[in-house]
Amino acid sequence: DLPPIDGDFYNLDLKLTDEQRKLQMEVRNFMEDEVRPLVNDHWNRAKFPHEIIEKFKKLNITGVPYEGYGCPNLPFLMEGIIAQEIARVDVSISTFFGVHSGLAMGSIYLCGSEEQKQEWLPKMQKLDAIGAFGLTEPNVGSGVAGGLETTCKFDGENWILNGQKKWISNATFADVVIIWARDEDSNQVKGFLVRKGNPGFKAEKMEDKMALRIVQNALITLTDCKVPESDRLQKADSFKDTAKVLRMTRAGVAWQAVGCARGAYESALKYTRKREQFGRPIASYQLIQDHLVEMVSNLTAMQTLVFRLSEMQDADLLTDEHASLAKVFCSMRTRDVVSRAREVMGGNGILLEHDVARFVADAEAIYSYEGTKEINSLIVGRAITGYSAFVN
Numbered sequence: 203d204l205p206p207i208d209g210d211f212y213n214l215d216l217k218l219t220d221e222q223r224k225l226q227m228e229v230r231n232f233m234e235d236e237v238r239p240l241v242n243d244h245w246n247r248a249k250f251p252h253e254i255i256e257k258f259k260k261l262n263i264t265g266v267p268y269e270g271y272g273c274p275n276l277p278f279l280m281e282g283i284i285a286q287e288i289a290r291v292d293v294s295i296s297t298f299f300g301v302h303s304g305l306a307m308g309s310i311y312l313c314g315s316e317e318q319k320q321e322w323l324p325k326m327q328k329l330d331a332i333g334a335f336g337l338t339e340p341n342v343g344s345g346v347a348g349g350l351e352t353t354c355k356f357d358g359e360n361w362i363l364n365g366q367k368k369w370i371s372n373a374t375f376a377d378v379v380i381i382w383a384r385d386e387d388s389n390q391v392k393g394f395l396v397r398k399g400n401p402g403f404k405a406e407k408m409e410d411k412m413a414l415r416i417v418q419n420a421l422i423t424l425t426d427c428k429v430p431e432s433d434r435l436q437k438a439d440s441f442k443d444t445a446k447v448l449r450m451t452r453a454g455v456a457w458q459a460v461g462c463a464r465g466a467y468e469s470a471l472k473y474t475r476k477r478e479q480f481g482r483p484i485a486s487y488q489l490i491q492d493h494l495v496e497m498v499s500n501l502t503a504m505q506t507l508v509f510r511l512s513e514m515q516d517a518d519l520l521t522d523e524h525a526s527l528a529k530v531f532c533s534m535r536t537r538d539v540v541s542r543a544r545e546v547m548g549g550n551g552i553l554l555e556h557d558v559a560r561f562v563a564d565a566e567a568i569y570s571y572e573g574t575k576e577i578n579s580l581i582v583g584r585a586i587t588g589y590s591a592f593v594n
């Protein structure tokens with residue numbers, strides 16, 4: 203009788219209430235039954251499984267921490283637990299959620315007027331409208347705080363947007379894309395709700411990615427794109443407001459990394475207990491056990507870190523550097539976990555069929571998005587030394 207395969211070595215689940223644990227298991231079962239069977243094939247073909255949106259609606263896990271507008275208003279901790287459960291099966295699907303529910307709904311929740319919230323949040327909560335978040339540009343990635351090239355200008359009636367956005371997840375099919383642009387007059391960054399079908403908006407799917415292949419990333423081109431003042435995010439006056447959204451969602455990316463590591467560890471453990479070489483399961487060999495223990499150590503360290511991070515977020519104590527530290531640590535440790543998972547599986551570790559190959563590739567995207575390893579390190583470095591190493 204072998205022990206159960208469970209990537210929660212310190213039983214952090216016991217810290218959840220019965221109701222929270224029930225929701226966690228609902229998400230886990232849904233991901234196992236409805237999503238796992240689809241992901242390798244869709245990842246391979248770089249297609250998004252649109253049919254799962256209808257099924258996800260029943261789970262009611264969108265806009266988890268927000269108050270009002272039909273949102274569940276659960277602790278940030280639950281948003282993290284859910285992100286871990288989704289990423290444990292597939293990181294692309296958790297990115298779809300993180301962008302829709304976190305970045306897009308979060309921008310409206312934090313920076314929208316009451317009318318804008320009333321119009322968008324209830325239908326986005328129900329997944330009847332899908333959102334995207336357009337900040338990164340072809341020439342501006344890490345340096346978005348001071349360097350956005352996309353411009354907006356008020357012509358007395360409408361805002362006119364010009365420029366390009368790159369890497370925008372969900373944007374090929376989203377109903378609304380939050381576009382961040384620099385005001386030509388005030389030089390401040392403003393946010394806009396750009397609706398599907400706007401004639402000045404073009405989204406082209408980015409092809410040939412080697413990670414997160416299910417996520418539909420777009421290169422967006424804005425050509426004299428007209429947006430009425432009523433669709434300008436009324437409470438976004440400068441990049442500081444954009445940064446508030448990023449601070450709120452960065453913790454979720456750390457949880458995604460944990461889910462990715464957990465999925466890879468559990469798959470590898472299962473595999474090594476079954477696979478036999480030299481007459482015995484490879485899990486019985488010391489060198490393989492050493493890899494597995496390294497994996498579960500890293501995973502457990504990450505889990506305890508993000509658990510505390512979410513507790514701080516729920517207590518309103520979260521700073522940029524807290525979120526950045528977790529994002530850096532988890533995305534680095536996840537890279538280590540997935541590479542060991544791939545290693546203990548030998549040749550099968552590079553076949554999609556065994557899931558780990560997908561986690562190895564997807565960990566690379568987590569490493570770079572929502573602030574690269576270097577940028578998040580510099581945010582922590584500035585906080586602990588008092589010196590900013592950023593140059594603008």
Ligand code: FAD
Nearest residue numbers: 335336337338343344369370371567571572573574576577
């Ligand atoms: P660059 O900024 O060009 O960085 C290149 C390298 O230089 C990195 O290693 C970086 O750390 C380093 N570097 C840069 N500046 C410094 C410095 N001062 N000191 C030391 N090192 C430095 N963006 C969106 O707006 N919306 C989305 O939905 C979205 N989805 C994404 C999905 C995927 C799969 C990916 C890969 C990206 C997505 N992004 C999205 C973009 C993502 O946020 C950027 O890729 C990220 O911010 C890094 O920017 P960059 O790729 O242009 O790299």
